[in-house]
Amino acid sequence: MIAKRSSKQSVAHKVFVRSTKAGNAHKIFREQYLRDDVSCGSVKCGECSGKAQPDFKGDVVPPVLANTDLYCVVDTNICLKAIDLLEHPDCFTDVVIPHTVLEEVRNQSISVYTRLRALTSTSFQSKKRFYVYHNEFSESTFSQRQRMETVNDYNDRLIRLVTKYYNEHLSNPKSSFKAVLITNDRLNLEKCRSENILAASLHDYVTELGNAKLLDLVAIQEDAADLKSKQKNETSYAPYISTSAVLSGLNSQHLHQGKLSISRYNYLEASVSVQGSSKPFLVIGRDMMNRAFDGDKVVVELLPKSQWRKPLQTLTEADQDAGAADDEEQESSILSEKERLVMLEEARNAKPGEAEPTCKVVAVLKRNWRFYVGNISSEFAKHGERDSGALRSVLVRPMDKRISQIRIQTRRPNELAGKRIVVAVDDWPSWSRFPQGHFVKALGDIEDHQAETEAILLEHDIEFRPFPQAAMDCLPAEGDNWKPDELVLTSGKRRDLRDLNICSIDPPGCQDIDDALHAHVLPNGNYSLGVHIADVSHFVEADTPLDLEGALRATSTYLVDRRIDMLPSLLGTNLCSLKPYVERYAFSVIWEMTPEGNIVNTDFTKSLIKSREAFEYTEAQAKHDDKSQNDDLAQSLRILMKVSKMLKQKRLDAGALNLASPEVKIIMGDEMNDPTEVKIKQAVDTNSLVEEFMLLANITVAHKIYEHSPQTAMLRRHPAPPATNFDVINDQLRLKGFPQIATSSSKAVADSLDTIVDPKDPFFNTLIRILATRCMTSAEYFAAGNFAYPEFRHYGLATEIYTHFTSPIRRYADVIVHRQLEAAIGYKHLPPSHFVKANLEKIVDNNNNRHRNAQLAGRASVEYFVGKMLKSQKEPMVLEGYIIKVFSNGLGILVPKYGLESIIHIEDISSEEEPASFDESNYALILANGRKLSIFDKINVKVESQLHEATGKRSVKMTLG
Amino acid sequence: MSRYEIYSPEGLRVDGRRYNELRYFKCALGTHAHAADGSAMVEMGTSQVVCTVKGPQEPQQRSSMDTKKAVLRVNVHVAPFSSITRTKHTSNEKQLQELSMNLEETFADVVLAHLAPRTEIIVDLHVLAQDGNIMAGCVNAMCLGLIDAGVPMLDFIASVGVALADSVPLLDPNHIECSELPNLTVGVTGKSNKASLVIAEKRILLDRIKPSLDLAIMGCKTVHDIMDEQVRIRLNSLEDRIKR
Amino acid sequence: MxxxxxxxxxxxxxxxxxxxxxxxxxxxxxxxxxxxxxxxxxxxxxxxxxxxxxxLNGRYDPLVGDHIVGRITEVGNRKWSVELGATQDASLQLGSVNLPGGVLRRKSDDDELNMREFLKEGDLLNAEVQMVYQDGGCALHTRSLRYGKLRNGMLCTVPPNLILRQVTQSHDLEGGVEAIIGANGYIWLRQSQGQKPEQQTTRKANGLNRLEQDSDAALIFKDTNDEISIQTRQTISRYYNCIQALADCEMMIFGSRLREIYEASLVYADAAELLKIEVKQDLCRQLK
Known part of the structure; x- marks a missing residue:
């Protein structure tokens, strides 16, 4: 290792003044060391490889760009807008990315930057050769910024210098090599022409490649000025206010920021939860939402009190809204006819004194744009007809009802009609009625099983591509033949627990066994109880590609017919899984407990176990009940059952909630994948046994890791719901003559829920529990240093501290907790990245999001299969259902048998001649024939599957049975 | 994610250096000859530290006199204009005091204080510009200042910082690298291969320290050579003067 | 080896x-x-x-026999502390000083209490280094009529390694000015003592040997300055500027050089001109 010194000549200085958020001025003075050994990165060049310098490990970066005749130099806007094209295997094979461009991209969009960097890695060598050229540090391409030269012009000039350099550096009279700058910037193209530098617009480049499919992908990025002049002013939303106005508004409390959530029932209504206000603010109407998407971080301004509204009582689904074609008609207003009627109706029926704070969106801080799956609205394309090949603007209706239609340009709308397509959103200028986006890819025909599954996964941002090679390389080389190493026992850090009577209890067909239990009586009469969890952190080392992939996925996703693993199945179903009869590594928590249920000692240790048996729930229950079986496993089960009942009672006494959600199990038919039956999952005592011990383990571990790392311990909390969340349901219960849900504590909730019974209907109590669940807040992961101890409380489990420890195979948070526990017991040091609180906060946020998305995806999958099952029925089914929500134009119904939830539209139960009236204060709809349909009523409904022609969407149609 | 790509896959840092390259190092002795017995100025990149040494001289306070050796007192002053924005209160009192104390301790082993008992040596360090941590610059400036003042020493102390980007050590970090990464300041006495000063402010994994120390020691040696060269230039000019 | x-x-x-x-x-x-x-x-x-x-660079390093100019910083127990610009202050014992009443007079207790009468804090004096201690400190003595409190002049400081040690350090210079070049870099420029008619008359008036010594000794510890004419002051200033010029150009300072540079400087009528750096460099160049 040598340390080199720099000479004076090779230093340039970048001096500028920058203003900060607080309004101060910072004078930034930066050095730039110019060098002569910045390689051009091409195999053609012998000179540069001769000068190459080794890095810290002694490796030399090998040349990347191949011996082809065309290198593309890309500029910032191309990278930002056309990243999908850059990733496409059929174009952009040898690309030079000037470092100036990379920095600009990084400042504007981290996600595009990550994708760009991923392209420069060596894993794509055969198809994609992207090289980052550090133009600002190379003597040949460095240039000082001139006086009065704007930053943009300066950057453009630097990029032109790079193109020029490559042409001169690699030019060869024998070959026809050329380096071309790809840019859409008018001015830049002109300057290139005048300076004799080869340049082309993206459109020209793709055209020259001659691939029609690619042309479609090119988002037409004409200059904004051009577009404005061409396009008629369709409409105008209020333009967003400037950043400085936002800052000053937030500071003076005149404006507020929060996340926008659009209502599932009514896409015209949204709420923004603002810090400092217990009730979220309403945003009503498309113009008030001002182009914000669901999930965006927005800045809102409260409207004057006279304009405050109540939450909308009507159902509005975007499907039913006739979307206006843009080019043909001129719409001066934003609202469609139908929308306007809805709003009018609302305004007329609004009762005074019940309005809630209402606001309008004045700026968007962070967009929550992702890929959207949808299909082309039928007005624009006819499936089966030939495409003319001309570029046309079409509207794509996304699957997610809360998203507005997206306008894209395509040459083959008819080909794509009837297919599920993926689009990305680029922009939503204030003069455009719809957001502007571009086509990404087609998934397959609508109703095609593969396409629909992929659609669900994409919509919920679930990473389902196969594990990257780098991650697979982190697995043990022996693969399936891996055996635990006995030698580790000698060091004393891992205990030998192979002689314990350990067994596991899981659902039938379970391959990935996370946990196993044991129990026996000690000589002193106390019980020794143990929970053994798969030792995933042994196989997944921090900061390896495998770890990063797991952290990204954060959880396994369970769809009806598919499981998207968080970790490769070699680990999940074999090496980590605590399979019976084989030796496996585990992380054990062992308690010594008195027969009365008091814990006298707790021990944490890494261990080597050998599970005796892997029971299914029913098997274990049977063994427990069978008095003739008295082997040590049966005895162990009995002790476990006894203790688990004690633990459960303790928890209920403390106020743990026992809420039910309709969990359904789909019975698949034959291989053709049409389900024949849908069952509700039945619970047996042994389910509760396992659950209790898992909870105990989680709580015990939570205490331990909090003690050891009070700042960075990863825990899980469940904030208590504000009493106001229960207002609506309590009002409904009161009207119906039932006792209220007491909200003072979780115990109060649990106890009061027990009293809400209908002697005539045993399911009623379950129904109320299901509805009460929806009033709860959701549990979340958090880093211990971010909250005070009282806020660690898990409301639903009635415990003061909680974490997830017991399922590391399918949850990433558990892997982190394993590592933290390892450090707490002195087994292994915490990796350095886990000390940084900011890293943990990122992981926590990611985990919370992915967890939520995985749940939603699972539910969407169930819904889809239920729909498919209904489709296979020849006749509509008549089922029992409960009214759980009443709108002015419909009823929300829950069918417990299949856990199905859907809507009966007022059009289907009444008509012009026989109108229905809405009794708002009594939560009821009264039909013309006098029949009263009110909240919690049990009614018969006719259920069938219905295909919407316009959207190609299959949904469930319910009518009165 | 940080604002900058600290160490690019192509091996270049935020300012274009590679992992093992020092910033432009400039130093001079006798810059404030009229104001103090010894003076020096050190520039490491855009950091600039000026050192003035008064002494060995009669102690200003009788009480602080030590009959066996010279008393070394260090004061560090950071100028309000030294950073990217003008501040009224520069790095807080405690930090500066700690810095002064560390310097006193480091040099206590190297200055042959017993040769000048009953005297005191007052060292004033003025940080005029900070880019990266100032400890290294202060050590180098103080070493040269003491030499210029003629204080007898065992040897030079050359110092340089090193930052750790994951497992890659980066020599002589600038302030962007210092604020984002854990970093160490290492000082080496003379031509030995041993570090006589190691100060770390953030957490660093022990296993990662060895390669960073090695790199830093190499860096210190280079700095030592540059400083030695500068001292000789000064000696030569002084000698010329005497001949006249 | x-x-x-x-x-x-x-x-x-x-x-x-x-x-x-x-x-x-x-x-x-x-x-x-x-x-x-x-x-x-x-x-x-x-x-x-x-x-x-x-x-080659450092504080003044006292050698036995050096003629130095120093300033009293402290009056202590039978001795004074004198600041020389060395690493430590020098000590001047009460017994090493000439007191009024003769060289061999025994020092009484009164003398001790009256030390301030002779030399107090802030007084300048020239003395000789009698002894150098191992730790770097030294002891001075003023046992000669050459040495004693300094008056009628102005102090000029230069780095000590620019002083060339000569046999005599006090020089009579042109223009009625005397210079005492201390080996420690402190240079005292004063009006020539030879031009003092009052002194001579007093001597003649008294005429006693003893008194002679007395008055000389008394004069040695007198505090007030004599009359100094404007021209003398200007000449002293000019010498001061010349010495600073030599110091700034890092040239050795000794008697003959001082005379040379003074003559060369007469070209500039206004002594203030000598403060300019170009003038200083010009003068020094001429000397080579």
Missing amino acids: EEPSFSGLFTPGELITDDPMWMRGHGTYTGQDRKTYSSVAGKLQRVNKLLTVKQ
């Missing part, structure tokens, strides 16, 4: 020789391996078997 290069320049920590036969003086130290290293930046000097490294 390395032979040290005797004309060599050394920096701290540099190896001088590994031969143990040499004696090590100032500016060197022995390392753990018994080799000799330099501890300062300077030039190697060899005197017989003694090796020293003389630092």
